[in-house]
Amino acid sequence: MAGGTKRLPRAVREQQMLDAAVEVFSEKGFHETSMDAIAARASISKPMLYLYYGSKDELFAACIGREGQRFVEALAPAGDPNLPPRAQLRVALESFLGFVDEHRHSWMVLYRQALAQQAFANQVRSSRDRLIELTAHLLESSTRDPEPDMDFTIMAVALVGAGEAVADRIAGGEIDVAKAADLLENLAWRGLAGRRRTDTPG
């Protein structure tokens, strides 16, 4: 195996570097992460790392790009047009939360770290905006007789915000995916604590 790592295809080596970078960024945060630490985690030399990614910013952008792509792919099943809208929303919730559960580092880097950096925040916001649009569409499609003043976009903002907050708890191992999906589904359709009850008519 002497020198074996040098013969790895470029694409494989890139993925290894990104794997290491996502881990270190999620543990230490963008500003506290050094290229040295990432090179060490990936078991390569720092010059090699710089050969592939010219700067920490470039490497971080590549991480967001890859993780964002995975995130979008994870949500794809929710787009199945054969499912009724409400089932699509359930699938979207489970896909979203399941992704966070299986890719905790990814979640920390993709959302929490990247949103914190003004240079990268727009990249993440555009993914979030697509998620909000999808959610608004599913809420609207599955609501019978909506009241005329219902603003589905701001509802979707609220639901996605709730989903992100709950996702943080999943990433922290505090709640499991099925329970979290039930909670958010209730949030959308029945309310949290007051389900199946109304205090005041009209």
Add this chain to the structure above:
Amino acid sequence: MAGGTKRLPRAVREQQMLDAAVEVFSEKGFHETSMDAIAARASISKPMLYLYYGSKDELFAACIGREGQRFVEALAPAGDPNLPPRAQLRVALESFLGFVDEHRHSWMVLYRQALAQQAFANQVRSSRDRLIELTAHLLESSTRDPEPDMDFTIMAVALVGAGEAVADRIAGGEIDVAKAADLLENLAWRGLAGRRRTDTPG
């Protein structure tokens, strides 16, 4: 008025510096903000600024401290023990969203910027945790016959997450406080889109 600003009491000058700092931090973000820019905004010299606040980190921490205190004060009316829990939750929502509406820079600095900096995130998280505890308590107090497996803490996490996401839209001028408070109240008690309807019995 020659030399007048030099005779300002220390406490007044401190507040002016913090006002300027909160503005600039909220506009540019922590890392892109320079002490020069803050001194210029406050119409004082940079040495004077350093005399009061020894570093950008120290100044940012002072901003978070002051804005956090204001935030907690704004929520105080919700703690009125003479109100029933559900009315307390409504007051808490309106106080929270009203604070964001009136102090948009504060919101951007307090929450969004500070959470992004690992060194300051704990300071904000502890305020957020108190808000989650308060919300969980109010949800639990106002739910009659709760199901045995109801986890009010994670419900509160979801509701506060939704509130933060909606607050961002208030800070951006996209929705007004009353409409946002109605939305979040519905979220807590009746669900978003499915209000007053249930699809499946049991």
